[in-house]
Amino acid sequence: MAASIARSCRSVCRVKSHVIFTKTSYLKASFHCSPSKRSGLLLSLYNRGLLKESFPERAAQAELPDLLRSGPQTVYCGFDPTADSLHAGNLLAIIGLLHFRAAGHDVVALLGGATAQIGDPSGRSSERERLSPATVEENARGILESLHRIFTHHELHFSPDPSRLGRLTVLNNRSWYKDWQVLEFFSEVGRCFRMGTMLSRHSVQSRLKSAEGMSFTEFSYQLFQAFDFYRLHQLHGCRIQLGGTDQLGNIMSGHEFIHRKTGEEVFGLTVPLVTTSMGDKLGKTAGNAVWLNPDKTSPFEFYQYFLRLPDNSVEGCTNALYHSNIQALEQMSDTELQELFREAPFHELFLDPGTTVLDACRRAQAIPEGPHGYQMIIDGGVWINHQRAANPEQVLVLGQHILSNGLSLIRVGKRNFYILKWLSI
Structure with missing residues (x-):
């Protein structure tokens, strides 16, 4: 439907x-x-x-x-x-x-x-x-x-x-x-x-x-x-x-x-x-x-x-109802974000200099270790804050991969969400 x-x-x-x-x-x-x-x-x-x-x-x-x-x-x-x-x-x-x-x-x-x-x-x-x-x-x-x-x-x-x-x-x-x-x-x-x-x-x-x-x-x-x-x-x-x-x-x-x-x-x-x-x-x-x-x-x-x-039911419209407005995410507290994505694992992590997309996905346990997880990113199966993250070596960018409230929302495939709270930006 x-x-x-x-x-x-x-x-x-x-x-x-x-x-x-x-x-x-x-x-x-x-x-x-x-x-x-x-x-x-x-x-x-x-x-x-x-x-x-x-x-x-x-x-x-x-x-x-x-x-x-x-x-x-x-x-x-x-x-x-x-x-x-x-x-x-x-x-x-x-x-x-x-x-x-x-x-x-x-x-x-x-x-x-x-x-x-x-x-x-x-x-x-x-x-x-x-x-x-x-x-x-x-x-x-x-x-x-x-x-x-x-x-x-x-x-x-x-x-x-x-x-x-x-x-x-x-x-x-x-x-x-x-x-x-x-x-x-x-x-x-x-x-x-x-x-x-x-x-x-x-x-x-x-x-x-x-x-x-x-x-x-x-x-x-x-x-x-x-x-x-x-x-x-x-x-x-x-x-x-x-x-x-x-x-x-x-x-x-x-x-x-x-x-x-x-x-x-x-x-x-x-x-x-x-x-x-x-x-x-x-x-x-x-x-x-x-x-x-x-x-x-x-x-x-x-x-x-x-x-x-x-x-x-949605004729393959994978971008239709799976995304929340990015401005709304920036205004949400940790609790509100967890409520919205109730089944999503929540991780509090320290942001090290040079942390990459691959690092973030692995630390969130969003992708498997080894070459298969690396390939998942290259193949375009990972989104961070609703933007496709196809370069595993890309260093996380404030305002793009990390929202102003220190949150990152990772999506793998259509339905798998992971929430990261960076403790040091």
């Missing part, structure tokens, strides 16, 4: 109890938002594995690149507060929003304060437990915290010129449903939908065939998500909705509703679902969520989850 995340994220690290994402080429200069360069955004996202499907397919392929090239557009993604934190399954959609915003487009993160009380049936085998309004409100505060933390870190750490970012708006759909009467809503909105089309949705079909069946409440969910898209189209000129592949049916309903009401073309883009190595969806629905709020999943546990993925 997580090949798409692996392509997008270079590291997950702990800085002041927050999770920071650092990318290999996440914000290239060419990715900022001159009109002539917006047209390459979709191709870039597809190449990164962040986009899977577009709807309507032909119109999106023919018209959407020109629309993005024409000027800033508004893109939205919804997050129902059915739990008090976002989770790793939401990451690809959030990263997609960050890319659109970095390219100068406006993004809307929509909290489903109303729709969370209905329950999206997509990807579920049974109906969600009903949540009280108070629980939904409390959950919304937790998700709002997640979103603000991620977008703030993006502005602080990954945006050379934050003034060129598109606008970020966070809304709650409860604000426009709280004054609707049920008869008024179904008279205004319901008459625009056709039963045959609604019944044909994959999320509906799979539930109708299940032992439990499907309640009318769940069946009506697609009307509400469609109306959300319409409402944002009316208020913010939003013409693009982003969501997981399991949201395609809901996105299609929104497209059809807006086209019927306004005659205008809107578009849907889906991101791949984040799944386990067994193909199971990763998220709160499946009961295997890796949470983004640090009080629910610690930064160390988050880091270790991706670190322990099988090699074939």
Whole structure:
């Protein structure tokens, strides 16, 4: 799983109890938002594995690149507060929003304060437990915290010129449903939908065939998500909705509703679902969520989850999730570094004049004695502070091999870490 995340994220690290994402080429200069360069955004996202499907397919392929090239557009993604934190399954959609915003487009993160009380049936085998309004409100505060933390870190750490970012708006759909009467809503909105089309949705079909069946409440969910898209189209000129592949049916309903009401073309883009190595969806629905709020999943546990993925799960992207940000390492105490790399052997050593890469690796017992260990370094299998150390005879350099706090992090292969604390520099 997580090949798409692996392509997008270079590291997950702990800085002041927050999770920071650092990318290999996440914000290239060419990715900022001159009109002539917006047209390459979709191709870039597809190449990164962040986009899977577009709807309507032909119109999106023919018209959407020109629309993005024409000027800033508004893109939205919804997050129902059915739990008090976002989770790793939401990451690809959030990263997609960050890319659109970095390219100068406006993004809307929509909290489903109303729709969370209905329950999206997509990807579920049974109906969600009903949540009280108070629980939904409390959950919304937790998700709002997640979103603000991620977008703030993006502005602080990954945006050379934050003034060129598109606008970020966070809304709650409860604000426009709280004054609707049920008869008024179904008279205004319901008459625009056709039963045959609604019944044909994959999320509906799979539930109708299940032992439990499907309640009318769940069946009506697609009307509400469609109306959300319409409402944002009316208020913010939003013409693009982003969501997981399991949201395609809901996105299609929104497209059809807006086209019927306004005659205008809107578009849907889906991101791949984040799944386990067994193909199971990763998220709160499946009961295997890796949470983004640090009080629910610690930064160390988050880091270790991706670190322990099988090699074939990240398509050989060995630099994807195995590195911590070097500036963060310099700020860490010995204890914090040991906590981050809990299984890594820790050595306190005196630094002798002329200590080489080979000396450091041997004293850390990171490589075997004799010519085999020497050859491992020459073959490029050793990294010190995330820089490949291919010269065994290279004398350790302060600031390169030894951080300002006297620490060296040695990695051999993909997963074997060793921590050195130099007592004399």
